[in-house]
Amino acid sequence: MISTRRRRTLVSIVGWSAVLVVIVLIGGILPSATQLLVTSSLVLLSGVMALQIFSGNSGILSFGHVGFVGIAAYTTGILVMPTAVKGTALPELPLGLGEMQLPIWQGMIAGILAATLVGVITGLVIARLGDAASIATLAVLIILHGTMVGAEPLTRGSQTFYGVPRFTSITVAGIVAILAVIIARLFRDSRIGMQLRASRDDELAASSSGVRVQYARLAAWVLSSAVAGAMGAAYAGLLGAFSPKDFYFTLTLTLLTMLIVGGSGSVAGGIVGTIIVTLIIEVLRRVGDSNELFGLTNAGLAIIILLTLYFRPRGLLGFREPEETLAYRSQPAISTATGESLPARNAAPGQIVLAADDIMKRFSGLVALKGVSLTVSAREVTGLIGPNGSGKSTFVNCVTGVTKPDEATILLADQDITDLPTWKRARLGLGRTFQTMRLFREMTVTDNVSVACICSGMSPTHADDHAVRLLEVLGVAQHGNRLPGELPYGDQRRVEIARALALNPRVMLLDEPAAGMNPAESRELLAQLQSVLASSGVGILLIDHDVALIRSACDHLTVLDYGAVLAQGEPQDVLSQPAVAAAYLGGSVSDASDHDSIGATGAQEGKIND
Amino acid sequence: MDAILTYVVNVISLGGTYALLALGLAVVFSVLRLINFAHGELMTLAGYTLLAGIVLGVPFWAAVIAAVVVGGIAAVIMETTAFRPVRNANPATLLMTSFAVAMLLQVIFQNFISARGQAVPVPSMFTGSIPIGNAQISIIQAISIVASLASLIVLKLFFDRSRWGWAIRAAADDFETVRLMGYRASRLIAVAFLISGLLAGIAGVLWVMQRGSVDPLMGLKPVLAAFVVVVIGGLGSLPGAVIGGYILAGIEIALQTWLPESFIPYRDALTFVLVVVVLSLFPNGLFGKRIAEKV
Numbered sequence: 001m002i003s004t005r006r007r008r009t010l011v012s013i014v015g016w017s018a019v020l021v022v023i024v025l026i027g028g029i030l031p032s033a034t035q036l037l038v039t040s041s042l043v044l045l046s047g048v049m050a051l052q053i054f055s056g057n058s059g060i061l062s063f064g065h066v067g068f069v070g071i072a073a074y075t076t077g078i079l080v081m082p083t084a085v086k087g088t089a090l091p092e093l094p095l096g097l098g099e100m101q102l103p104i105w106q107g108m109i110a111g112i113l114a115a116t117l118v119g120v121i122t123g124l125v126i127a128r129l130g131d132a133a134s135i136a137t138l139a140v141l142i143i144l145h146g147t148m149v150g151a152e153p154l155t156r157g158s159q160t161f162y163g164v165p166r167f168t169s170i171t172v173a174g175i176v177a178i179l180a181v182i183i184a185r186l187f188r189d190s191r192i193g194m195q196l197r198a199s200r201d202d203e204l205a206a207s208s209s210g211v212r213v214q215y216a217r218l219a220a221w222v223l224s225s226a227v228a229g230a231m232g233a234a235y236a237g238l239l240g241a242f243s244p245k246d247f248y249f250t251l252t253l254t255l256l257t258m259l260i261v262g263g264s265g266s267v268a269g270g271i272v273g274t275i276i277v278t279l280i281i282e283v284l285r286r287v288g289d290s291n292e293l294f295g296l297t298n299a300g301l302a303i304i305i306l307l308t309l310y311f312r313p314r315g316l317l318g319f320r321e322p323e324e325t326l327a328y329r330s331q332p333a334i335s336t337a338t339g340e341s342l343p344a345r346n347a348a349p350g351q352i353v354l355a356a357d358d359i360m361k362r363f364s365g366l367v368a369l370k371g372v373s374l375t376v377s378a379r380e381v382t383g384l385i386g387p388n389g390s391g392k393s394t395f396v397n398c399v400t401g402v403t404k405p406d407e408a409t410i411l412l413a414d415q416d417i418t419d420l421p422t423w424k425r426a427r428l429g430l431g432r433t434f435q436t437m438r439l440f441r442e443m444t445v446t447d448n449v450s451v452a453c454i455c456s457g458m459s460p461t462h463a464d465d466h467a468v469r470l471l472e473v474l475g476v477a478q479h480g481n482r483l484p485g486e487l488p489y490g491d492q493r494r495v496e497i498a499r500a501l502a503l504n505p506r507v508m509l510l511d512e513p514a515a516g517m518n519p520a521e522s523r524e525l526l527a528q529l530q531s532v533l534a535s536s537g538v539g540i541l542l543i544d545h546d547v548a549l550i551r552s553a554c555d556h557l558t559v560l561d562y563g564a565v566l567a568q569g570e571p572q573d574v575l576s577q578p579a580v581a582a583a584y585l586g587g588s589v590s591d592a593s594d595h596d597s598i599g600a601t602g603a604q605e606g607k608i609n610d
Numbered sequence: 611m612d613a614i615l616t617y618v619v620n621v622i623s624l625g626g627t628y629a630l631l632a633l634g635l636a637v638v639f640s641v642l643r644l645i646n647f648a649h650g651e652l653m654t655l656a657g658y659t660l661l662a663g664i665v666l667g668v669p670f671w672a673a674v675i676a677a678v679v680v681g682g683i684a685a686v687i688m689e690t691t692a693f694r695p696v697r698n699a700n701p702a703t704l705l706m707t708s709f710a711v712a713m714l715l716q717v718i719f720q721n722f723i724s725a726r727g728q729a730v731p732v733p734s735m736f737t738g739s740i741p742i743g744n745a746q747i748s749i750i751q752a753i754s755i756v757a758s759l760a761s762l763i764v765l766k767l768f769f770d771r772s773r774w775g776w777a778i779r780a781a782a783d784d785f786e787t788v789r790l791m792g793y794r795a796s797r798l799i800a801v802a803f804l805i806s807g808l809l810a811g812i813a814g815v816l817w818v819m820q821r822g823s824v825d826p827l828m829g830l831k832p833v834l835a836a837f838v839v840v841v842i843g844g845l846g847s848l849p850g851a852v853i854g855g856y857i858l859a860g861i862e863i864a865l866q867t868w869l870p871e872s873f874i875p876y877r878d879a880l881t882f883v884l885v886v887v888v889l890s891l892f893p894n895g896l897f898g899k900r901i902a903e904k905v
Contacts, residue, residue, distance in 0.1 A: 061702040125890040132841045134705055135645060136889060139882045142834060146879025157875065249830075253713055260706065294725050299717035305710040309703055310695045 003461040005189055008323045012185050015323075016271060017178050024174035035170055041278040042173035043234045046180035047251075048258045048270045050228035053184050054220045056264040057193055059200035063252050064122065064137035065228040067144030068115040070247030072232025073239075074148060074155050076111030077164040080104055080237075085163035092153035104167045104237070111233035112226050118144070119225025127218035141252065148244040160243045168237035176234045180227050185267045188321075191454050192219045198440045198451045205438035208400060210426035210455025210503055250298060254281070257301045261308050263315025265442060268322050273315065280304065319442040327481055349379040353413055353539040354430075354507040359398050360407040361391075361563075368394040369405070370564045376507050376539040381529075383550045383571060384543045386560030387583065392543055393435075395560070396509055400432055401425050413506055427455055431500030431538075432509040437492050439484035445471065445495050446480040452502035463502075470498040474528060490521045494528075501532065509541045514549050522546070526553055551575065559583070612745040613867070619742075620863045621856060623751045626758025629855030630813040631836035632843065633765065634806035636851040640782035641795075641802045643701050645837065645845075647708040648688060650829020651715040652807050656681040656814030657824035658723060661730050670733050674815050681811025682804050689803040697799075712829075719826035727825035730818050754816045761812050762852060765805075769848065774801050782846050835862075838885050844895030854896070858885070 020042070027038035047069055055062050079102045081089065086098050102110065122140045129136050149158050187193045196216040199206040207213055232247075239246070254277070262273025281297055288296030308315060354376040361369040369391045376382045386392050397403035399410060401422035410418045417425050426432075431452075440448050446467050453463035471477035474494040479487050484495055493513055500508050513529075514522040526549065533540060544550055550557065550571060557571040561583040567574045574580055631649065638646050656677040663673025692711045696703055736753065739746040769775035777798055781788045789795050817832060818824050839858050843850025861884050865877050873880070888896070 055702075059700070059702060061705055122886075125886050128893045129889060130893065131643075131701065131845050132889065132893075132895065134702065135837050135841045136886065138834065139838060139886055143879045143882045143886070146876060146882070150873075150875030150879060152875065249713070253709070256706065256709075294720045295717040298713050302710040302714040302717070305706060306692070306714075309699070309707050309710075313696070313699060313703055 003464060004327070005460060005464055008321070008327060009185060009189050012267070012321055012323050013182050016181050016185070016268070019271075020174055020178050020181065024170055027170045027174075037278070037282060039168065039170045039173045040238060041274060042170070042177040043168065043231055043238050044255065044258065044278070045177045045271065045274045046234065047228055047231035047255045048274050049177075049180035049184040049267070050224040050231060051255055051259050052264060052267060052270040053187050053227060054224035055259065056266070056270070057188065057196040057200060058217055058220055060137070060217070061134045061256070062137040062224075063134070063256075064126075064140030064144070065224065066247050066252045066255065067141045068119060068225045068228035069232035069235060069251070070148055070244065071118055071144060072111035072115040072229035073236040073242060073247065074161065075114040076107045076233040077161060077236045077242075078154060079110050080107035080165060080167070081163050082165070089161070089163040090153070090156065094153060097154075104165070108230070108233035108237075111236070112229035115229025115232060116222060116226040119222045119229075123218045123221035123225070126221055127214045133217075141248070145244055145248055148247065155244070158244055160241050162241035164236050164240050166237055166240045168234045172237065173234055176230050180230060181267060181271065183223070183227060184270070185321075187220070187223060188267060189460060191460060192216050194443075194447065194451050194454055194460065196220050197443060198448075201440035201442050202438045204402065205434065205440065206451070207422040208402075208426055208432050208434075209452040209499055210423050211451065212423050253298060253301050253305075257305050260305055260315055263317040263319065265314060265319030266317050266321045269315050269317035272317060276316075277301070277304065324444075349377075349537075351378045352376070352411075353378050354399070354541065355409075355411040356395075356399055357409040357411070358407060359395065359405050359410070361394055361398060361403065361405045368563050369398065370562075371407075372560065372563070372565055374541075374558045374565070374568070376541050377555075378506070378537050378539045379533055380555040381533065381540045381542050381553050383554035383557040384541060384560065385545065385547075385550060385557065386566075390560040391563040392560055394563075396432070396511060396543065399509065400430065423455070426452075426503055427457075429503060429506035430509070431503045431505035431507070433493070433496040433500055433511055433513055435511040435515070435543075437496060439492060439495060439499075441483065441485055443483075444481050445476065445484055445487070448484060448495055449498045449502045452499045456503050467498070467502060470501050471495070473501075473532065474498045489516050490525070493517070493525070497529075497532075501536070501538075504536075505538050507539050507541060509543070511543045512545065513542070514544060514546055519548075522549060529553070547575065612743060615743060615745045616747075617863060617867060619745070619747050619751060619755070620867075621859045623754045623758075623859075624863060625856035625859030626755055626762070627813050627816050627832065627855075628835055628839050628859055629852040630758055630761055630809045630816075631832055632839035632851035632855050633762075633848065634809035634813075635833075635836055635840050636782075636843070636846065636848050637778060637802045637809075638806045639840065640778060640846055640848070641785055641799050642693070642697065642704065644693060644704040644708060645701070645840070646806070647705065647833070648692075648712040648715060649708075649806070649810055649836065650831075650833030651712050651719075652681045652685055652688075652810035652829070653814030653817060653832060654715075654719060654824065654826065654829040655684050656811040657730070657818040657828060658719070658728075660815055660818055661728055661824055664731055677815050678808055678811035681809075681814060682807035685803040685807025685810065686800055688807075689799060716826050723826065725826060727823045727828075729823050732819050732822060736819065750819050754820065757812060757816060761809065765809075768805075774798075778802055778805075779848065782848060838882065840895075842885060842888055842895055844897040847895065847897040850895060850897030857896075861885075 023038060027035050050065050051062060078097060079100065083099060083101050086093060126133055126136050148155050155161055195211040198209065198211050199213040199216060203213055258273040258277045259270055261277055262271065263269025280300060284297045284300040352375050357373050358371045359369050360371050372395055374382065384392060394403060398405040398408060401420060408418055409416065412425065412428050412430055415428060417428060446464060449467035449470055450463040453466045454460060458466060468477055468480060471480060474497060476491045476494045479491060484492050497513065514525055517525060529540065532538065542553060554571045557574045558568045559566040559574060559580050566583055567577050567580050635646060635649055638644055659677040659680040660673050663676050688711065693707060696707050736749050739748045740752060769779050777788055777793050781798060788798065835858060839854040840851050842857060843854030862881050865880055869877060
């Protein structure tokens with residue numbers, strides 16, 4: 001039995017390969033000028049796929065890939081150039097390269113390897129950068145361009161490099177393009193591809209779901225540098241003669257336009273964009289030639305990009321593959337198995353699963369947490385409340401690894417997680433939801449949960465099954481193929497909880513899970529949480545303003561005020577302490593609970609009911 | 611000793627220009643999260659305005675003022691026409707938009723002015739050099755140092771003393787809060803672009819005076835340098851942009867002066883490699899701070 005995800009991928013690969021084979025066959029009988037156009041657009045398509053793999057899935061625009069194309073083109077060119085030509089074209093070749101002539105396919109592979117090597121080196125830096133990553137890719141382009149211009153014995157500097165056999169027939173171009181498309185499509189639904197797409201939609205939510213963002217970016221960058229290298233190897237055999245300026249801004253603009261017009265978020269978008277932009281460029285070129293206009297092609301590309309970004313910023317096809325859109329219209333298969341219990345980490349009731357000890361955090365002068373300690377036990381709910389600014393968010397950030405505390409010891413089960421990154425804490429069993437919802441908005445509901453399943457170690461196929469089961473437990477499996485934004489608010493909350501559960505967590509931090517829900521929904525959610533608690537053995541840290549919810553749900557309660565623990569113990573006892581009432585509630589408990597349901601959740605309720 | 615003096619003068623002169631450009635980029639980034647690729651084309655436009663002024667026989671000082679003003683106005687027009695439709699888009703879309711705008715402007719310059727560089731006849735009083743010790747400093751370089759430092763001081767006063775300056779500095783930390791304080795987003799963005807354009811105008815004039823010519827692709831190299839500067843300084847950090855400008859100039863001129871001749875062709879590549887090394891040590895730039903997300 002083949003899984004739905006695999007079937008979709010297979011349909012896509014077979015379908016697009018067939019389309020490209022047909023294009024090659026038709027192209028093969030066309031007159032040579034037109035055939036050349038088809039060949040060159042197939043070569044460009046492989047470059048677009050390289051960009052799709054990195055930029056499309058990570059959301060980080062890359063200007064650097066054309067540099068990889070250039071590195072591969074020169075490497076392949078030098079290695080396959082006939083030795084007789086080398087004597088005149090490249091008399092100063094070092095390392096005995098002058099006497100060397102490799103078969104075409106070996107030269108192409110060497111080109112790909114060279115590009116990949118540069119990809120590894122540059123990727124180690126790029127993957128670590130945040131906002132600046134795009135600019136750093138630009139630096140990569142300039143470095144590689146500068147190297148091509150500088151390495152005169154190898155490249156003839158800024159002069160034309162010539163004498164490369166024109167080996168890139170339409171068939172060669174077709175094979176390279178088909179391989180590039182297959183790699184891009186396989187990557188999209190791979191473990192790393194899924195993680196990368198999650199990080200594109202929301203980096204914080206991704207790492208809190210166990211995604212190794214930097215690792216995923218590095219892997220995609222390296223893979224895409226290899227694919228860009230394949231384009232470069234084929235491009236060398238297409239052009240025969242070229243110079244460093246052929247691998248600079250004009251080619252970058254061309255590839256980016258192709259990617260953006262079709263939609264960077266999907267492989268199909270890249271293919272469609274390449275076809276459309278190729279046709280537009282050809283028309284512009286003819287018009288430009290007959291009117292002696294300078295740079296009309298570049299101007300045309302720039303205008304196409306602007307129009308696309310203004311009127312259809314996700315491109316013609318958006319973030320979904322066509323086969324995914326078809327699935328979107330159908331109902332997901334809901335498994336018939338019921339009453340299955342969730343896999344449980346072996347934790348006896350009452351065993352401490354999270355122990356945060358003496359967390360201290362200062363923000364330049366302001367002490368946000370003054371040594372806060374609390375514990376969460378398996379199968380129990382610990383509540384955390386406190387007025388705005390009391391340090392709840394900072395506490396959650398310190399426990400999840402988003403903020404580094406100045407002092408603390410944090411144990412998850414018996415493991416010290418104090419110095420671990422967020423994603424590792426998540427994989428060790430620390431699940432969480434967010435106060436303002438953070439779902440992966442361009443991924444289906446099932447994929448939102450599947451990503452976390454993958455991070456907890458499941459194969460993508462297995463992950464899908466498990467994701468559907470979790471969605472069933474939360475009662476939202478019927479939405480599996482939709483995007484989270486299309487769901488009612490309460491159901492989005494449930495998807496987020498399902499995603500946290502997908503980590504098979506020891507502890508779940510729920511940050512105002514009932515915000516925006518009416519009392520009936522909130523009670524239903526509570527019942528669901530209690531059944532989860534009973535079946536999975538997770539311990540819950542519940543942060544909420546809803547005193548009624550806290551009172552009925554929690555086994556223990558901690559109250560924070562001004563970054564310190566004000567009270568800790570049984571909810572009834574804690575809530576009846578005058579100090580708590582004064583600090584947090586500003587009056588009697590019953591008054592405040594009414595006030596809260598208006599103040600804290602009213603705004604969001606208004607949004608939903610509209 | 612003279613070599614060091616010459617080096618310092620070169621760094622202050624080039625670094626000042628980079629600082630002006632980078633500051634312009636940083637101001638816009640603060641309010642819009644846009645890294646404006648077309649910033650270099652504002653320089654080019656200022657360069658052409660200067661040329662037009664000189665050709666038309668306008669006094670030189672008037673041509674300079676016109677060039678700077680045109681830079682400022684063009685930036686505001688660019689914002690209202692090109693960037694407003696994507697104002698709320700993600701940074702990748704904004705960057706791509708500005709990349710397309712830059713490409714478009716280059717083609718327009720090539721077709722409507724000239725694809726080739728045009729000589730800009732700088733008045734003879736600006737040619738020649740001043741001896742300092744045994745070293746020679748060209749007058750244009752001296753002007754460049756004075757002008758960039760003066761601009762930075764004026765800007766510093768603007769940021770410290772004026773309401774709008776405060777607002778922009780605050781916007782660098784948290785634009786949303788600044789809006790809640792009663793500043794209209796459109797007005798604040800327009801002011802940011804105006805400042806950025808004026809700075810690009812000044813930098814453009816200095817650049818053209820040093821090189822003596824203006825061409826359609828002129829803005830590319832300095833704007834790429836300025837990109838790197840804002841990244842080294844920390845995206846969104848205004849002091850970082852200024853200090854980064856001098857750091858980059860320091861690296862670039864050191865390589866130019868002391869690099870063995872066989873490595874000279876790799877100069878730009880090496881400069882950027884050093885930058886990447888800095889970034890790998892400080893992923894958020896030297897003065898950047900990771901803005902903690904509210905959960």
